[in-house]
Amino acid sequence: IPEDMGISEDMLKKTMEHPCYNCAGHKNARIHLPVAPACNVQCNYCVRKFDCPNESRPGVTSSILTPEEALERYKIVKAKLPNLTVVGIAGPGDSLADNYPQVKRTLELIREYDKDVTFCLSTNGLMLPFYAKELVSLGVTHITVTMSAVDPKISGKIYQYVKYMGGIYEGDAAGAIMVSNQLSGLRLLLAEGIICKVNIVTLKGINEQHIPEVVRTCKEMGVYITNIMQMVPVKGSAFENLPLVSNLEIGKLRTECGTIMKQMLHCRQCRADAIGTLDNDLSLDLAGFTVEEKR
Ligand code: SF4
Ligand code: SF4
Secondary structure (H helix, E strand, O other): OOHHHOOOHHHHHHHHOOOOOOHHHOOOEEEEOOOEOOOOEEEOOOOOOOOOOOOOOOOOOOOOOOHHHHHHHHHHHHHHOOOEEEEEEOOEOOOOOOOHHHHHHHHHHHHHHOOOOEEEEEEOOOOHHHHHHHHHHOOEEEEEEEOOOOOHHHHOOOEEEEEEOOEEEOHHHHHHHHHHHHHHHHHHHHHOOOEEEEEEEEOOOOOOOOHHHHHHHHHHHOOOEEEEEEOOOOOOOOOOOOOOOOHHHHHHHHHHHHOOOOEOOOOOOOOOOOEEEOOEEOHHHHOOOOOOOOO
16 A cells, blocks of 8 residues: 555555455455445446446346345344455445435444444445535445546546436536546545545447546546456447457556556456455355345
8 A cells, every 4th residue: 555645544454454455355255235226327338227337247136125134134144254344335226326315324224233344335426526425424434436537528428328416418518527526526535535446447449548547537636546447248238339348458458557556456346236255256145135126
């Protein structure tokens, strides 16, 4: 961890124990609680009936839990996995969209039960300026924002539409809202000492040349780590036929951007209900508690 980041001792400990923020944390387990099915944007690579591919691999739709069910799941899994150190909210939609009250309640219930577990959350960043302070007071210490461009014109090509403050925006206007809110939300979090990760989805012909600029922007702001990801092609999405960048190209981008700042190289693009260590997903074994489909 770069010394100049000024991370507090407590945050450092949590970060070292977080399997996604530090390789040294690989023995620790995390649980994703799928309490947020709604989304406020439409990414061109996403089909909503699957998990949010910004953070989670699509393929199996997660069951949606109520906050009370999420607490029950946490209690059961915690009893079975003593190495569980992180509770994450990763959709399956966006954590800060219409289901945010359920996200908030889930975190409150778990914090009443467990004072120490690390809270981690991922978002597309649209509503981050509104909720950043509240997330800090809820005890969330690690936040991932998917921000695949910092140029509104490029960002505008990623979203089919953005629903914001009663309006629906497309193209450059959508891109301008997203970039502005992602950056200002990140700045608010970073000012509070939150450890931030930025996911960057590599989209051939759209942002691959622009990614080093995204990473430089993250570095300048004080983001802890960036995660350059492959797009997960989803049948039926607008980018269904967009060619993928090769693994070699992703590798080159990561190497180039690794000279700018720390890169995540071990993301598994986990499900929104993932449980266990990154190497051993136990969600199918352990998540058979609550299965009401509410999407
Ligand atoms: Fe899909 Fe996630 Fe984008 Fe929402 S933020 S449209 S769930 S990829
Ligand atoms: Fe960690 Fe990536 Fe899985 Fe999120 S999707 S829990 S960042 S490995």
